[in-house]
Amino acid sequence: MRYQFQFEAVFAEADRILNGVLLTIGLSFGAIVLGLALAVLLVAAKSLFGRWVGMLVDAYVELMRNTPFLVQLFMMFFGLPLIGIRMSGTEAALLAMTLNLGAYATEIIRAGVDSIHRSQIEAGLSLAMTKRQVFQYVVLMPALARVWPALSSQFVLMLLASSICSFISVPELSGTAAIIEQNTFRSFETYIVVTLIYLALALSLKVSLLWLGRRIFPRLSSLDRLDAKAEAA
């Protein structure tokens, strides 16, 4: 028995697919921007404030990194309404993705901050900067530059994990696929198309982030050389 591929029915749903793609891009972009901002703030808080703040940040990071994304999503969507916080599925998805990515990004950026040589911090302090100014002007950019590749991978993983949001009926790409599959009974064709779109999205994101990294951190490759020199001195 040979399977007869029939893509026409799937292509007929192109408009729907396009909307799904746009929502996937929108959710991912939103989560990346918000998650990154959240992570920077949390790492700053951890570096600048006392032990208790640090422990709170750690607790959040561990909570998010050691529970399934699907469960986090359900907590936002089904749990929060019970305490009076009502959100649409898309809003819940964005919140869950932001909090999840924020935790992973916090861990990555913290490693970047830790990798900045103590002498850089002392140089900033010696120039009469406050600790906050040292973090903001001296430590942050080189730290982000150092971990940009790791952050980029995490962003791509988040893009792919956004497919889980279809579980709460968010009509992003995977959610849309489920609908098309029901309408057309063409599961294989639907998911072949969806697979190719995810692949294209993920690769595009990866390339964009690489390009962005080169634009924002033009000295990226020089950092390690400078560190080696500081170490040798």
Add this chain to the structure above:
Amino acid sequence: MPAVLIEDVHKSYGSLEVLKGVSLAVEPGQVVALIGRSGSGKSTLLRCINGLEAFQSGRIEVAGHAVDQDQKRLRELRKDVGIVFQSYNLFPHLTVGQNIMLSPRITKNVPQAEALALAKDVLAQVGLSDKFDSYPDNLSGGQQQRVAIARSLAMKPKVMLFDEVTSALDPELTGEVLLVMEKLARDGMTMLLVTHEMNFARTVANTTVFMHQGKIWESGSSAQLFAEPQTPELRNFVGAGRH
């Protein structure tokens, strides 16, 4: 009143006593060289003066500021006391100009135009006017160190501390940095410098201080101290440097 006054300072790392009662006074406009073997406590003493290290007992006053660990007071002190390190410590993501303007802009709220003029001025002082837009990693070690000096000067310090600023440099690059420091000394900057350049200490420093095992072992006018070392340790140290 001395620009730097150090009275019976004791400093330990855990159970290791690194400074064992150091006293020293540096008058305004004076250049004092700190010499001594590696591990004798020279860097630690400099770092105590600008509060990078806390000390257990004794007293330090510099440029009219008493050193303690109150962060706000320390920042006021550091506006008046520059330090240059062996490893330059320029900020790699900023251009030379940005490196120099950053702290005046954010710690003293110097307006942009004024900071720009200031940066150009101090860069000219160290002979690097053409490097304003370069990044640190495109400069030689000697140039980086001169930028680091310029960056400190942009804070208009009353006292400058130098910790072996030529030790990481290739021999052919030390000259340009020493020249900048010599000019600063001639212009009347109060300087306390740790150095292995005995020639520089002898010719530029008014006073040379020999540290040994966490103490000031011997000190005096540079000419005298090098010509007639009194202790066997200093004789040994100076002699070893000659060979």
